[in-house]
Amino acid sequence: MKNLLLNLHEVVIALTILEALILCIALGILPGGRKQPRRLLQVFFLLVVGTLATTLITWNASFQSMAIANYPWIPALLSACLLLQGPVLFFYLRSLSRAIDLQHWHHGVHLVPALLAVGVIFAYDLSIYDWLPWHWAALSVADRAALAFVWFLVKCSPLIYVLACFYTEYRLRKHLKQMYSSIAERELRLADWVLGGFFIHWLWSFVAYFLGGYVSGETNDLLGIVNNYLTVLLINGLFLFGWRNTRELLQQELVVAVEPEKDRLQEMPQVDEKRQAVQRGISELRLHLESQINLERFAEQIGIKPRELSTIINDHHQQNFFEFINSQRVEEAKRLLAAPECAGDTVLDILYKSGFNSQSAFHRFFKRMVGMTPSEYRKQMLKPVNSIPVQAK
Numbered sequence: 582m583k584n585l586l587l588n589l590h591e592v593v594i595a596l597t598i599l600e601a602l603i604l605c606i607a608l609g610i611l612p613g614g615r616k617q618p619r620r621l622l623q624v625f626f627l628l629v630v631g632t633l634a635t636t637l638i639t640w641n642a643s644f645q646s647m648a649i650a651n652y653p654w655i656p657a658l659l660s661a662c663l664l665l666q667g668p669v670l671f672f673y674l675r676s677l678s679r680a681i682d683l684q685h686w687h688h689g690v691h692l693v694p695a696l697l698a699v700g701v702i703f704a705y706d707l708s709i710y711d712w713l714p715w716h717w718a719a720l721s722v723a724d725r726a727a728l729a730f731v732w733f734l735v736k737c738s739p740l741i742y743v744l745a746c747f748y749t750e751y752r753l754r755k756h757l758k759q760m761y762s763s764i765a766e767r768e769l770r771l772a773d774w775v776l777g778g779f780f781i782h783w784l785w786s787f788v789a790y791f792l793g794g795y796v797s798g799e800t801n802d803l804l805g806i807v808n809n810y811l812t813v814l815l816i817n818g819l820f821l822f823g824w825r826n827t828r829e830l831l832q833q834e835l836v837v838a839v840e841p842e843k844d845r846l847q848e849m850p851q852v853d854e855k856r857q858a859v860q861r862g863i864s865e866l867r868l869h870l871e872s873q874i875n876l877e878r879f880a881e882q883i884g885i886k887p888r889e890l891s892t893i894i895n896d897h898h899q900q901n902f903f904e905f906i907n908s909q910r911v912e913e914a915k916r917l918l919a920a921p922e923c924a925g926d927t928v929l930d931i932l933y934k935s936g937f938n939s940q941s942a943f944h945r946f947f948k949r950m951v952g953m954t955p956s957e958y959r960k961q962m963l964k965p966v967n968s969i970p971v972q973a974k
Contacts, residue, residue: 598633645710702731907946
């Protein structure tokens with residue numbers, strides 16, 4: 582009986598490649614979300630596809646016997662895919678909070694490790710045969726040194742980006758607390774899945790790289806198989822996560838497509854009472870002055886569902902929750918800046934009293950809504966008493 586083209590492990594990898602491609606397609610066609618993060622995440626999954634496909638070709642005995650094994654294209658593509666995952670994940674996390682100009686020259690530095698690896702592979706003509714550890718003893722000293730350099734980049738470079746990604750996510754969370762950005766909770770959960778999963782994957786790869794010289798060939802092979810299965814588990818987890826959220830997105834889109842002309846507020850039961858509850862949350866409970874307020878807490882405090890609160894703010898006030906809360910804070914800041922009893926307070930004091938906890942966010946929103954800076958507004962509203970002309974008797 583002829584040998585099978587793929588063994589069980591390789592069939593699992595092939596199915597995972599298919600799932601990653603489906604994730605790429607889903608990110609491209611499903612509604613919602615910002616365009617740049619979705620595109621970057623698509624590129625990331627395509628790099629995962631490239632990594633798994635070239636890994637499958639490299640380690641499969643049938644492919645090793647083909648002519649393709651004598652050329653450096655597969656090791657070069659494998660190295661490039663592995664080394665570009667870190668930069669793309671880094672840019673994906675950064676793009677969640679603001680758009681990135683990827684054409685700026687300084688972003689090119691992130692391509693250096695991949696270009697170095699590919700350049701060395703082609704310069705030394707390293708093939709699939711040379712890439713396999715059990716053939717290293719037959720290589721020349723120069724080829725072994727070149728291959729060791731490439732493997733060092735491939736195994737160690739991603740951890741540098743893991744640290745950069747964790748710092749980026751820390752700043753993103755801090756940004757959310759300060760700016761109350763409208764980043765969807767779904768996007769944050771997806772970012773956590775991707776970063777956390779690939780951190781474990783890359784850490785295992787890093788540890789296995791350093792253990793490789795101290796363990797037997799069978800153990801080294803087992804470490805590599807576990808490394809591949811970490812990717813398999815991660816992609817399957819992301820696939821299930823994406824499927825669940827895809828159903829939510831499609832259900833929401835279906836409602837909009839079937840009934841585009843219906844007023845959602847008219848369909849809401851007790852809508853007048855709920856609008857009054859939102860107003861009470863501002864005028865009486867003063868929830869907008871809480872620095873950590875979010876949609877869920879606001880809805881809980883006024884006794885309505887978060888989805889109903891979002892609908893009222895979007896349809897009645899023509900704003901999202903982020904804009905609604907900050908517009909109320911700006912109104913509070915205007916009141917305090919014009920109040921004589923607050924004349925001794927600094928602008929920094931005013932912004933904290935208004936519910937902001939970011940000076941840059943306060944100044945940006947205030948100037949956008951009022952047309953002048955807080956200091957200019959205060960000067961205009963608090964003119965010195967002695968500047969008022971005294972009428973002659």
